[in-house]
Amino acid sequence: MKRSAGNLDSVTALGVGTTPASRPVTMPRPADVQPRVDDVSTESLLTRIANGDPAAVQACLQQYGGLVWSLARRYLGNAAETEDAVQEVFIELWKSAGRFDGSKSSEQSFVAMVARRRVIDRLRRRGRRLDLDTIDDEGPEPPSDEHISIERGAEARLAAESFAELPPERRRVLELSVYKGLTHQEISNTLEMPLGTVKSHITRGLAYVRQRLETEQSTGGEA
Amino acid sequence: MNAHLHSELDTLLALRAACGLSASESERLESLLAAEPSAEHDGFDRAAAALMLALDRGTSQMPETLQRQLRIAGDEWCERQPEPAGEPQQSVDEGVERNHNLVAFPERRGSAPAWAVAAMALLVAALGWFPAFRGAVSPDTSSELNGPTPAAAELSPFDAREALLVAGTDVVTIEWTATDDPTASAATGDVVWSAAEQRGFMRFAGLVPNDANEFQYQLWIFDSARDERYPVDGGVFDILENGEVVVPILPTLPVTDATLFAVTVERPGGVMVSSRERINLVASVVAP
Numbered sequence: 044m045k046r047s048a049g050n051l052d053s054v055t056a057l058g059v060g061t062t063p064a065s066r067p068v069t070m071p072r073p074a075d076v077q078p079r080v081d082d083v084s085t086e087s088l089l090t091r092i093a094n095g096d097p098a099a100v101q102a103c104l105q106q107y108g109g110l111v112w113s114l115a116r117r118y119l120g121n122a123a124e125t126e127d128a129v130q131e132v133f134i135e136l137w138k139s140a141g142r143f144d145g146s147k148s149s150e151q152s153f154v155a156m157v158a159r160r161r162v163i164d165r166l167r168r169r170g171r172r173l174d175l176d177t178i179d180d181e182g183p184e185p186p187s188d189e190h191i192s193i194e195r196g197a198e199a200r201l202a203a204e205s206f207a208e209l210p211p212e213r214r215r216v217l218e219l220s221v222y223k224g225l226t227h228q229e230i231s232n233t234l235e236m237p238l239g240t241v242k243s244h245i246t247r248g249l250a251y252v253r254q255r256l257e258t259e260q261s262t263g264g265e266a
Numbered sequence: 267m268n269a270h271l272h273s274e275l276d277t278l279l280a281l282r283a284a285c286g287l288s289a290s291e292s293e294r295l296e297s298l299l300a301a302e303p304s305a306e307h308d309g310f311d312r313a314a315a316a317l318m319l320a321l322d323r324g325t326s327q328m329p330e331t332l333q334r335q336l337r338i339a340g341d342e343w344c345e346r347q348p349e350p351a352g353e354p355q356q357s358v359d360e361g362v363e364r365n366h367n368l369v370a371f372p373e374r375r376g377s378a379p380a381w382a383v384a385a386m387a388l389l390v391a392a393l394g395w396f397p398a399f400r401g402a403v404s405p406d407t408s409s410e411l412n413g414p415t416p417a418a419a420e421l422s423p424f425d426a427r428e429a430l431l432v433a434g435t436d437v438v439t440i441e442w443t444a445t446d447d448p449t450a451s452a453a454t455g456d457v458v459w460s461a462a463e464q465r466g467f468m469r470f471a472g473l474v475p476n477d478a479n480e481f482q483y484q485l486w487i488f489d490s491a492r493d494e495r496y497p498v499d500g501g502v503f504d505i506l507e508n509g510e511v512v513v514p515i516l517p518t519l520p521v522t523d524a525t526l527f528a529v530t531v532e533r534p535g536g537v538m539v540s541s542r543e544r545i546n547l548v549a550s551v552v553a554p
Contacts, residue, residue, distance in 0.1 A: 095344070108336070109328065112325070153315075156314075159283075160311065196319075222321040253310055
């Protein structure tokens, strides 16, 4: 057994068998190894995928795997079904990467949009939603600016601001639908709220967030 | 479309974006969209996605097995895509028909010898969608050996290693070189690898047993045909005992020209890309 000096930047190679060889084998430094998405190219991952870049496909998994997994797990609950859904989402993402338009949304939002559609479709197909017992009774606290600014992009930050401006009851309905994945009927049952009111809260609340996002987009952040 | 229908259309688009529609609602939406083909369909979806991100209280990591499945699926997907415009089409004759079950990046396709491609196809076919490989492999755990042939699968890892050494035509044996990592302070052993069969074995003695809830070992195979930033994942494994242990190597991707085997200490479940902060063993292959 040969022992190294512990410096792995240059590990002396061993030949086949036990014959030492003189040619060194360089181990890449950790900093060279991490496939940081943003240091490979300024081009978006989805654009690179659409252009057939295999490394971008893997980087997309690394970048958004946690997001998609968490979303699907939260909506579906069941681990096996979640795994199937996550696979569906990524295949859909790779296929639809060419449709991503950076002028309309961030890449993160596009990924979340595709993932939500897929998972909601799956929920609908199976005809059953979440375990309503897992829904906590407390309404959502508007996310803090600190959390959003660290973890999320500008769109999410603006959406958080918009959300915070809504009446508490509307925020609660939106959280149960958009974040928890409940149908309007389930929300009606859970909150003991008339179905028409639930639909109204969803429509008006989401319209408000949409309007804020589109205004920001059209003014380039000067609104 | 009058104001009432516009309002109904917006409501259905918002409800679809927020939490999906029932069958009857979907039918109604389709009829409204048919009457208003210029309607902007995605605005509510984008708003819902942004709001979901805003409300998200943190993401969790997907399971390692799923990560691996997706990495393989990603490679397969890439394999099926047409070559980028402007580049010459890669020839895939060489006696090997394009096989969509293969897992290789398009730019590697031409460099993989036919036998490696065929062996990988057999491996993929034999092991199914993904050969989940976990757990300690001790001398008597023959059932945990997922060899590519039924005969090999019936052998213990020890016996399978010996069989490969005897029957393999291109088998290399490389001693481990330990680093200063405390897990490998008393470690000895070697790697046996056959490129033709795309399999091999790691033998360890003295490698510190691990608690899988605290950390796990992970093998990486550097391939001269691949970007060195992305070595092939050789599997996550545990060492449960101090005696001699043989662990099968089941790479998740074809290895055309292995240049270096490295074991790292990783968090439970392993990682997709190692920080290489704790490399404890390496075995380097140098062409004779």
